[in-house]
Amino acid sequence: MSIKSICIYGAGALGGAIAAKLASQAGNDATISVVARGAHLDAIRDNGLSVREADAERPLNVRLTATDDPSTLPPQDLVITGLKGHQLPPAAEGIAGLLKEGTRVVMILNGIPWWYFHRDTHSRHAELQFDELDPGGRLWRLMGPERVIGCVAYQGAEVINPGEIQLANNGRFVLGEPSGEMSPDLEAIAAVLTGAGLSIATTPDIRGEIWSKLMGNAAFNPISALTKALMTDIMADPALSATVGKVMNEVRAVGEALGARFGMTVEQRLEQSRHIGAVRTSMLQDLIGGKALEITPLVGMVVALGRLSAVPTPVSETILALVTQLDRENQRGS
Numbered sequence: 074m075s076i077k078s079i080c081i082y083g084a085g086a087l088g089g090a091i092a093a094k095l096a097s098q099a100g101n102d103a104t105i106s107v108v109a110r111g112a113h114l115d116a117i118r119d120n121g122l123s124v125r126e127a128d129a130e131r132p133l134n135v136r137l138t139a140t141d142d143p144s145t146l147p148p149q150d151l152v153i154t155g156l157k158g159h160q161l162p163p164a165a166e167g168i169a170g171l172l173k174e175g176t177r178v179v180m181i182l183n184g185i186p187w188w189y190f191h192r193d194t195h196s197r198h199a200e201l202q203f204d205e206l207d208p209g210g211r212l213w214r215l216m217g218p219e220r221v222i223g224c225v226a227y228q229g230a231e232v233i234n235p236g237e238i239q240l241a242n243n244g245r246f247v248l249g250e251p252s253g254e255m256s257p258d259l260e261a262i263a264a265v266l267t268g269a270g271l272s273i274a275t276t277p278d279i280r281g282e283i284w285s286k287l288m289g290n291a292a293f294n295p296i297s298a299l300t301k302a303l304m305t306d307i308m309a310d311p312a313l314s315a316t317v318g319k320v321m322n323e324v325r326a327v328g329e330a331l332g333a334r335f336g337m338t339v340e341q342r343l344e345q346s347r348h349i350g351a352v353r354t355s356m357l358q359d360l361i362g363g364k365a366l367e368i369t370p371l372v373g374m375v376v377a378l379g380r381l382s383a384v385p386t387p388v389s390e391t392i393l394a395l396v397t398q399l400d401r402e403n404q405r406g407s
């Protein structure tokens with residue numbers, strides 16, 4: 074595929090960081106645009122989009138086309154979504170309007186994505202859809218799972234002020250086709266992102282990557298929201314880190330029942346988590362910002378897929394009940 078136009082839909086912490094890097098790349102001849110909203114969009118229009126790398130003294134600042142109305146943009150060669158899982162269905166029509174023949178959509182997501190079972194040959198559930206991830210199958214119908222390139226991010230990032238993004242580390246993004254093919258499109262997209270200075274890997278097993286990452290997010294994100302603790306604080310507390318270990322074991326059991334292959338053990342994942350640093354998880358960032366929490370893909374789906382596979386998930390079920398109530402209260406503004 075030839076990539077001459079790229080739209081980042083949802084230029085928040087990760088999407089914004091990718092947009093800024095792509096736009097700042099001297100040799101990049103693709104047109105870069107972003108879909109953003111609210112005060113963040115106003116700041117990007119007025120002052121440009123700024124990204125501060127973990128170890129940089131001065132932020133990168135770029136000017137680019139920014140809008141909250143995707144219908145003002147032409148069809149794109151590549152769309153990259155940086156939306157939370159629950160923000161995708163309401164954006165389905167906006168994303169669909171950016172598509173033309175051959176457009177691929179990289180979806181940066183934590184947790185189980187709406188397209189998970191598309192071309193899944195390792196479980197008995199190929200093409201199964203989940204109403205809780207994609208109500209009424211709108212993403213499936215309007216966008217189509219065949220356009221998706223999955224993306225698992227090991228990059229910590231936060232919008233610290235409107236228009237300003239802070240990176241926590243120099244993390245990696247892992248890209249993969251749902252079919253597992255190492256396709257020419259996958260290689261072309263990886264090359265453009267690598268050329269922009271991002272750390273990109275490609276995999277024939279994106280579901281394995283999703284599950285390995287989910288071991289952490291199913292535990293740390295809701296526990297951090299419930300306790301307001303940083304990653305380091307959770308790992309330093311014996312009772313909390315033991316709870317993390319229990320959730321990780323549940324996630325692993327559910328994933329394995331669905332034929333997923335894990336790249337690491339629970340012990341290795343726990344050890345990896347010790348090195349992430351004093352990071353506020355994305356769910357804690359949303360709680361503090363009074364925003365809806367990304368619960369279903371990270372926690373709800375562990376429970377739902379556990380039921381589908383007859384794997385008990387008692388700790389995740391308890392955490393799901395607690396964090397769902399927390400989300401309700403937070404949305405009411407209490």
Ligand SMILES: NC(=O)C1=CN([C@@H]2O[C@H](COP(=O)(O)OP(=O)(O)OC[C@H]3O[C@@H](n4cnc5c(N)ncnc54)[C@H](OP(=O)(O)O)[C@@H]3O)[C@@H](O)[C@H]2O)C=CC1
Nearest residue numbers: 083085086087109110155157160182183226228229230355
């Ligand atoms: N941040 C991190 O450290 C990490 C995040 N992830 C995952 O990556 C994904 C993206 O997360 P993250 O970058 O943190 O997300 P953010 O919340 O920072 O960014 C999402 C952005 O999209 C905007 N948005 C939502 N809906 C629309 C819309 N319809 N039109 C225009 N803009 C819209 C949001 O605006 P508003 O704020 O107004 O809602 C926000 O600015 C998630 O699945 C997350 O779990 C993975 C690894 C690390």
Ligand SMILES: CC(C)(CO)C(=O)C(=O)O
Nearest residue numbers: 228229289353354355356
């Ligand atoms: C905590 C972190 C950075 C890594 O597990 C993450 O994925 C998130 O904040 O959602």
